Amino acid sequence: MKTHFIAIGGSAMHNLAIALKDKGYQVTGSDDAIFEPSKSRLEKKGIMPQEMGWFPEKITPDIDAVILGMHAHQDNPELARAKELGLKIYSYPEFLYEQSKNKTRVVIAGSHGKTTITSMILHVLNFHQKDVDFMVGAQLEGFDCMVKLTQDNDFMVLEGDEYLSSPIDLRSKFLLYQPNIALMSGIAWDHINVFKTFDDYIDQFRKFVASITPGGVLVYNEEDAEVVKVVENAENYFRKIPYKTPEYEINNGKVYLKTEMGDVPLSVFGAHNLLNMEGARHICQQLGIMDEDFYEAIMSFKGASKRLEKVEREDKGTLYKDFAHAPSKVKAAVKAFAEQFKNDKKYGFLELHTYSSLNPAFLEQYDHAMDGLEEAIVFYSEDALKIKRMEPISPEFIKEKFKNEKLRVFTNAEDLHAYWNTLDKTNGVYLMMSSGNFGGLDLTK
Incomplete structure (x- = not known):
């Protein structure tokens, strides 16, 4: 069976592409940007696109299934060609x-x-x-x-x-x-x-x-x-x-x-x-x-990746990272951390960078989300707001919605990194909550 992936580099899409390759299918794909670990994994299987971009000529009548990823847009030229040829187009779950x-x-x-x-x-x-x-x-x-x-x-x-x-x-x-x-x-x-x-x-x-x-x-x-x-x-x-x-x-x-x-x-x-x-x-x-x-x-289950996952640091400090960004996930992670490390000074860092988490109407859902931590820090990028064409948000507004007056709020990565570098990571325990990377912060050092 011959399959073609439009937006093959996504975290879900590249795994499906590899699974089909392992099953014996003929797999091709395109994308406008592919990052690690998708890039190396696709290269290892021999299905990494040779160049980035969309190429309608890749869509040929002999393709049995076109699999369309969320990263692609409705006006994608490969999608248009697949429709023109009357090919069977599937979503990932379909x-x-x-x-x-x-x-x-x-x-x-x-x-x-x-x-x-x-x-x-x-x-x-x-x-x-x-x-x-x-x-x-x-x-x-x-x-x-x-x-x-x-x-x-x-x-x-x-x-x-x-x-x-x-x-x-x-x-x-x-x-x-x-x-x-x-x-x-x-x-x-x-x-x-x-x-x-x-x-x-x-x-x-x-x-x-x-x-x-x-x-x-x-x-x-x-x-x-x-x-x-x-x-x-x-x-x-x-x-x-x-x-x-x-x-x-x-x-x-x-x-x-x-x-x-x-x-x-x-x-x-x-x-x-x-x-x-x-x-x-x-x-x-x-x-x-x-x-x-x-x-x-x-007994031997150590957790899914980025779900209260312990990070091995060079200084042997205690640090966990968690994918938490939605309010319910943040509250659950903080509660678990506070219960597990009752006698330690607890630092909690949260990065807001999804559309929902930066929406003023939604921020009320974070009320008291960082309670139970001795030091609570929220980071969001003013540049990210501009890119998403969203209105500016003040640090005071964040504190108000979190209902936490002690909250430290950083709005650019340089200031956050400077604060991070002042902390002795062997003194206290650290919880890092984000589906991003805190502006490129290296959690191992």
């Missing part, structure tokens, strides 16, 4: 469904926690050598590629994202998967550039629940009021399995899960991670993994 429509599809959804839960499930299955197809959004230890597609596997585990499918398919990605087994971890308003009201956002999850196949299974977080409302109001037939935060204790900085089989030592911390773990346990039960085997495997 193509994943096509590859898994004869399998049992397990879809993990939620505003937060879905990447970690998916990673936990895959870690346990991999530990017990249970082979499944999968797609997950973060790099996971022990896995070369974060998409796997085979002819023979019976199950496919999919991280279900509520964002748009492609520039020409404005449905939420997870609405295309039609899960047999699903999980919903939580609902907290996000992507406000697309979902203008909270109800519009919640409606995507209503539709997701409605898309569960008849007689399917939904594992859901009973501690989340919005999730419970969606589940209780669902009109289709499926089996409902609620979960909640399990009992645990912290001894000498180590987290222990309280189970019927005794105390299980863990390599991760934070109540939200243990809640995620409980959801993963219920999904693994559906896949034939007994509790004893689950606990045996989960």
